Amino acid sequence: MLKKIYLFYYEGFTNMSKSGKKLWLIIILKLIIMFAILKLFFFENFLNSQFNTDEEKIEYVSKQLTKIKE
Amino acid sequence: MENIDWGLVDWSRAQFALTAMYHWIFVPLTLGLSFIIAMMETIYVKTGNLEWKKVTKFWMTIFGINFAIGVATGIILEFEFGTNWSNYSWFVGDIFGAPLAIEGIMAFFMESTFIAIMFFGWNKVSKNIHLLSTWLVAIGSNLSALWILVANGWMQNPSGMTFNPETVRNEMNNFWDVLFNPAAINKFIHTISSAYVLASIFVIGVSAWYILKNRELFLAKRSIILASVFGFFAIIFTIGTGDGSAKVIARYQPMKLAAMEGLYEGQTNAPLVAFGFFGSKDENQPNMEKFAFSVKIPSALSFLAFFNSDAFVPGIKDLVHGNKEQNILSYEERIEKGKIAIDALLAYKNAKKTNEIELAESSLKLFNDNFEHFGYGYYFGKDPHLLVPNVKISFYSFHIMVILGVFFLLLFILTFYFGFKNKLENKKWLLWLSLWTIPLAYIASEAGWVVAEVGRQPWVIQDLMPNIAAVSQLDQSSVQITFFLFLAIFTALLIAEIKILLTQIRKGSHNEEIVESINEGGNK
Numbered sequence: 001m002l003k004k005i006y007l008f009y010y011e012g013f014t015n016m017s018k019s020g021k022k023l024w025l026i027i028i029l030k031l032i033i034m035f036a037i038l039k040l041f042f043f044e045n046f047l048n049s050q051f052n053t054d055e056e057k058i059e060y061v062s063k064q065l066t067k068i069k070e
Numbered sequence: 071m072e073n074i075d076w077g078l079v080d081w082s083r084a085q086f087a088l089t090a091m092y093h094w095i096f097v098p099l100t101l102g103l104s105f106i107i108a109m110m111e112t113i114y115v116k117t118g119n120l121e122w123k124k125v126t127k128f129w130m131t132i133f134g135i136n137f138a139i140g141v142a143t144g145i146i147l148e149f150e151f152g153t154n155w156s157n158y159s160w161f162v163g164d165i166f167g168a169p170l171a172i173e174g175i176m177a178f179f180m181e182s183t184f185i186a187i188m189f190f191g192w193n194k195v196s197k198n199i200h201l202l203s204t205w206l207v208a209i210g211s212n213l214s215a216l217w218i219l220v221a222n223g224w225m226q227n228p229s230g231m232t233f234n235p236e237t238v239r240n241e242m243n244n245f246w247d248v249l250f251n252p253a254a255i256n257k258f259i260h261t262i263s264s265a266y267v268l269a270s271i272f273v274i275g276v277s278a279w280y281i282l283k284n285r286e287l288f289l290a291k292r293s294i295i296l297a298s299v300f301g302f303f304a305i306i307f308t309i310g311t312g313d314g315s316a317k318v319i320a321r322y323q324p325m326k327l328a329a330m331e332g333l334y335e336g337q338t339n340a341p342l343v344a345f346g347f348f349g350s351k352d353e354n355q356p357n358m359e360k361f362a363f364s365v366k367i368p369s370a371l372s373f374l375a376f377f378n379s380d381a382f383v384p385g386i387k388d389l390v391h392g393n394k395e396q397n398i399l400s401y402e403e404r405i406e407k408g409k410i411a412i413d414a415l416l417a418y419k420n421a422k423k424t425n426e427i428e429l430a431e432s433s434l435k436l437f438n439d440n441f442e443h444f445g446y447g448y449y450f451g452k453d454p455h456l457l458v459p460n461v462k463i464s465f466y467s468f469h470i471m472v473i474l475g476v477f478f479l480l481l482f483i484l485t486f487y488f489g490f491k492n493k494l495e496n497k498k499w500l501l502w503l504s505l506w507t508i509p510l511a512y513i514a515s516e517a518g519w520v521v522a523e524v525g526r527q528p529w530v531i532q533d534l535m536p537n538i539a540a541v542s543q544l545d546q547s548s549v550q551i552t553f554f555l556f557l558a559i560f561t562a563l564l565i566a567e568i569k570i571l572l573t574q575i576r577k578g579s580h581n582e583e584i585v586e587s588i589n590e591g592g593n594k
Binding site: 009013020023039044046048062065066 | 074135138139145149150152153154156157160161186189190191237412413416419447448539542544548551552559566570573574
């Protein structure tokens, strides 16, 4: 069964049309840009990057939410 | 006292809007085209006509291009939640967890399994299994949209949760209240049916181009008839659920309705502005946009909003300054109550730290009594007009969407009539009109989201969290960098999609790949 599934995908990818391969290239490039560049260097989770524990995060967000700015 | 970094708020909003609007360029075509393809393949399986197989495979290729370019662009929105809107992400708590996890799992299984069968399985699985996979792709992608829209609906009308002051997070206490939230249900049906409208217009427009070029006549004529019928029913649903959405908005987001209609003075027998544009501002009334010209339908807004032409529809002034006769609390009062809630939360947290149980209990009670006004408190000491969304943008985007919706209805009737009578070739004007309606469909679709999201400003979560409290304290320049980075990436993706799509459309259904696979024979 697993071999059949593997062969299904394998044959699908190897017999793919030129435009299909081009699209896969775009998908892979896009995922690399999104996860290996954007997520890693530009989109760090703000709270996770500043605090280690949930208690610290609660303390910080509580301060933020109970503060009225001008 | 700290100052609000309005530049940071605006850039963070602009960045989110840019990402969401780009994402939405790809999504509606995927949602709608998947069903159109499923219907085409059903006709092929029922009739055994290989021409229909060719038609199905052609539109499937177009679907594949759009899907590939658009896939995962929505994930960036989730990145932004964690980075740019961290207070919001924390405050939302586990409400989004369930819907987004279901969406993620569904999308993964659908995309890795059924789409694979749809594209790779033509000669490997039986006709019926292939058809089933195509339908499952359509149903799966639409259900995937359900969970996203449930999350959005919750932001428009938070329900099914309790706020936990210990963790400063909202916790889901009733999944069904979140799922069947009236804002979510209407939004889901309205959004997906509008996506079917866009996809139908896309199919009709491309097919019209083929007829103009005297090419692919079987594909073009059959596609136009099928898409016209599908589009006609979809636009009826879109109009019906749009009306339903307006009723939900009238109840839960009256300011959004007032902004959509440019209604400043509330009234009974409120008229609906069928068409209008704003003139220059009156210096004596800087907080008010005035119509230079408008065509109004008497009592229609009252009727559409409340099923009663005598009903009172509150205007912007009634909401900001209150209306005792109509029992409407003013924003000034709500700001006071919101401030009480914020102070009570602070007092509660401090009392817990110092173990003052009685003070903690009384503070918690005060907080709970005023929680429904919580978000207004952040505007304490500020002009309450900051709580009014951009009226011009809300009004114009709403009216553009509605006017185009009516136009689409007429277009579907005409294309079906002339398609059915086999007279399309003689109606060059209709073919050109159909082709040029494609960008209009995208404009209407994006305008719908602009109404929904600009109209509810400044609320990120209605009444509970405004954008000024939700935003992360980042450096403004870092948000600007990512804004322009996205602009570049998404523009490149869009250009790539348009280029690949146009190439594929020029090739038509007689391109080698499609013909080869047809010649290989039907499904096993």
